[in-house]
Amino acid sequence: MNLVPISVACPQCGSADVIYSCKPECCFNHVCNNCFTTFELETTRVGEVTENFEIPPESDPSAPTAPCARCGEARVFAMGNAVPPPQYVCAACKALLTLGYTEIAPA
Ligand SMILES: [Zn+2]
Numbered sequence: 001m002n003l004v005p006i007s008v009a010c011p012q013c014g015s016a017d018v019i020y021s022c023k024p025e026c027c028f029n030h031v032c033n034n035c036f037t038t039f040e041l042e043t044t045r046v047g048e049v050t051e052n053f054e055i056p057p058e059s060d061p062s063a064p065t066a067p068c069a070r071c072g073e074a075r076v077f078a079m080g081n082a083v084p085p086p087q088y089v090c091a092a093c094k095a096l097l098t099l100g101y102t103e104i105a106p107a
């Protein structure tokens with residue numbers, strides 16, 4: 001199984017030009033570079049991953065990220081080979097996750 005960094009589209013305008021503007025120790029606030037909507041990402045645990053996977057290298061600190069619903073680690077990656085709806089994996093505890101938006105605040 002191949003894991004890839006999370007990529008998200010703005011929930012307001014659909015732009016993929018989204019940056020993570022904070023640090024995992026603080027919050028998961030993201031900003032859309034197109035319409036300046038801010039939002040947070042959250043995950044829901046839907047299962048457990050039993051397959052082995054390679055943990056991707058540390059990604060860009062401004063790349064989208066989300067906390068694991070179970071362990072809280074910001075080491076959530078997308079399953080590269082999944083068909084929509086995509087599923088996500090916590091590289092720290094192997095929880096199988098889905099990704100959602102919260103705190104959406106249009107500019
Ligand atoms: Zn936007």
Ligand SMILES: [Zn+2]
Pocket residue numbers: 068069070071072073090091092093094095
């Ligand atoms: Zn976890």
